[in-house]
Amino acid sequence: MQVERVEPNSGLASRAIIDHAGGIEARRVHAWFDGHHVLQGISLKVAARQVTAIIGPSGCGKSTFLRCLNRMHELIPRASASGQVLLDGRDVYMPGIDPVLVRRRIGMVFQKPNPFPTMSVYDNVAAGLRLAGERDRRTLDKVVERSLRAAALWEEVKDRLSKPGTSLSGGQQQRLCIARALAVSPEVLLMDEPCSALDPAATLRIEELARALARQITIVIVTHNMQQAARVSDITGFFLNGELIEVGVTDEIFTRPRDHRTEDYITGRFG
Amino acid sequence: MTRELYLKELDTLKTDVVRMATMAGEAIHGAVEALRDRDIARADRIIAEDDKIDALHMDLENRCMRLLATQQPMASDLRAIASVLAITIDLERMADHAEGISKAAKRLADQPLLKPLIDIPRMEELVQQMLREAMDAFLRRDPDLAEAMTKKDDEIDGLRSQVFRELLTYMLSDPKTTPRALELLLVAQHLERAADHITNIGERVIYMVTGELRELNV
Numbered sequence: 001m002q003v004e005r006v007e008p009n010s011g012l013a014s015r016a017i018i019d020h021a022g023g024i025e026a027r028r029v030h031a032w033f034d035g036h037h038v039l040q041g042i043s044l045k046v047a048a049r050q051v052t053a054i055i056g057p058s059g060c061g062k063s064t065f066l067r068c069l070n071r072m073h074e075l076i077p078r079a080s081a082s083g084q085v086l087l088d089g090r091d092v093y094m095p096g097i098d099p100v101l102v103r104r105r106i107g108m109v110f111q112k113p114n115p116f117p118t119m120s121v122y123d124n125v126a127a128g129l130r131l132a133g134e135r136d137r138r139t140l141d142k143v144v145e146r147s148l149r150a151a152a153l154w155e156e157v158k159d160r161l162s163k164p165g166t167s168l169s170g171g172q173q174q175r176l177c178i179a180r181a182l183a184v185s186p187e188v189l190l191m192d193e194p195c196s197a198l199d200p201a202a203t204l205r206i207e208e209l210a211r212a213l214a215r216q217i218t219i220v221i222v223t224h225n226m227q228q229a230a231r232v233s234d235i236t237g238f239f240l241n242g243e244l245i246e247v248g249v250t251d252e253i254f255t256r257p258r259d260h261r262t263e264d265y266i267t268g269r270f271g
Numbered sequence: 272m273t274r275e276l277y278l279k280e281l282d283t284l285k286t287d288v289v290r291m292a293t294m295a296g297e298a299i300h301g302a303v304e305a306l307r308d309r310d311i312a313r314a315d316r317i318i319a320e321d322d323k324i325d326a327l328h329m330d331l332e333n334r335c336m337r338l339l340a341t342q343q344p345m346a347s348d349l350r351a352i353a354s355v356l357a358i359t360i361d362l363e364r365m366a367d368h369a370e371g372i373s374k375a376a377k378r379l380a381d382q383p384l385l386k387p388l389i390d391i392p393r394m395e396e397l398v399q400q401m402l403r404e405a406m407d408a409f410l411r412r413d414p415d416l417a418e419a420m421t422k423k424d425d426e427i428d429g430l431r432s433q434v435f436r437e438l439l440t441y442m443l444s445d446p447k448t449t450p451r452a453l454e455l456l457l458v459a460q461h462l463e464r465a466a467d468h469i470t471n472i473g474e475r476v477i478y479m480v481t482g483e484l485r486e487l488n489v
Contacts, residue, residue, distance in 0.1 A: 226343070226345060227343050230345075254345050254346060254349075255345075255346060255349060255350065255482060256346065256350070256481075256482025257346055262346075263346050263347060266345040266346050267344065267345050267346050267347060267348045268274055268277075268345075
């Protein structure tokens with residue numbers, strides 16, 4: 001699938017899928033929940049325009065890590081985090097940085113598709129731009145179409161843009177959520193087990209989409225499904241008990257991991 | 272298949288590889304004995320037994336494919352299964368060489384031997400040593416032994432050249448010996464190829480244990 005590439009300086013209409021160069025880097029990120037130390041100083045440089053998969057057993061901190069990257073962790077009551085997350089070399093946790101802007105630049109897709117229930121397909125995709133103050137109908141039309149095309153959903157929904165987002169199938173809803181995230185032109189897209197509620201065909205489409213999107217944006221995907229990590233990612237990191245045990249080229253991690261704990265996990269000896 | 276059964280099946284695969292190696296080794300030994308003793312009945316039995324080795328090869332391949340499809344093995348498990356798939360191909364080819372030697376033995380059975388067999392049994396003995404060490408390395412997951420074992424391949428190559436030179440002198444001095452000499456040369460060639468297959472097995476053992484895929488004895 002081809003993702004449309006647009007000029008970065010052509011106004012709001014180009015806000016979907018701008019070609020970004022920067023990656024994202026976590027430095028000594030710690031996180032706590034209710035006093036539990038769930039992330040213990042994660043440092044990870046996520047390469048730009050690559051898919052990085054995070055794998056690990058339940059409760060190892062991989063989803064927490066993802067939420068720390070775009071400051072969503074701090075939205076949870078009694079949760080806290082420390083460390084740095086650098087986007088274009090600037091720490092997103094610096095005082096004065098607006099977390100809403102951070103989340104616009106680092107978009108997120110969740111485990112269960114969560115289209116806004118009262119909104120149409122069109123309004124779901126346009127929501128982020130409208131929130132940012134965009135009112136021009138023609139601009140919105142262009143961005144909605146471009147985002148839906150980028151999410152490989154346009155052909156399936158172009159004749160029912162006014163139908164509720166929730167009227168779509170599970171796989172379509174997830175791609176709608178991806179289109180919604182893309183509409184505000186993120187540099188990084190975080191995907192937290194995006195296929196766990198989908199059937200194999202819908203899963204494959206999301207995986208293909210992630211690969212295609214990685215030509216222009218940076219993707220970090222958390223998955224329980226090791227085959228998915230092996231299929232979709234360039235780089236894989238293995239988390240265990242809040243620590244990053246090993247990170248490397250995906251082919252290497254799945255054929256000859258260096259750390260015995262990674263080996264034990266991916267061969268099913270534990271977890 | 273539960274995880275427990277999966278791990279058990281991985282072990283059984285390895286045991287069956289050793290069983291197949293034993294069958295291939297016995298076939299080669301029997302074929303060289305049939306040649307030495309000019310024993311047509313024994314040569315026929317070895318040719319017939321090849322079907323059993325082929326059947327075991329197919330069975331192992333099917334089981335490997337089933338594990339790949341249903342268990343999605345990773346890392347050392349994946350390398351073990353990939354190695355079993357490759358090793359069984361080499362063992363099956365070795366058994367084909369035993370069949371080739373048996374056919375040569377049948378063609379030579381009604382004629383006097385050109386000369387006493389000295390180098391060919393020595394080659395066969397080295398093939399058996401290599402095979403035993405290859406299987407030891409496979410079961411003990413010992414890459415050093417797998418590599419050391421392949422050094423014998425040079426010795427076997429040397430013996431094959433020696434056999435060739437010697438047979439050449441027979442053919443030059445008496446051209447009527449050529450058909451019998453060529454049969455013996457063919458036997459030496461089969462043994463030399465069998466040793467090459469065992470070298471391949473050594474490469475697979477190293478890959479299985481370390482993840483490093485490289486050619487040995489090039």
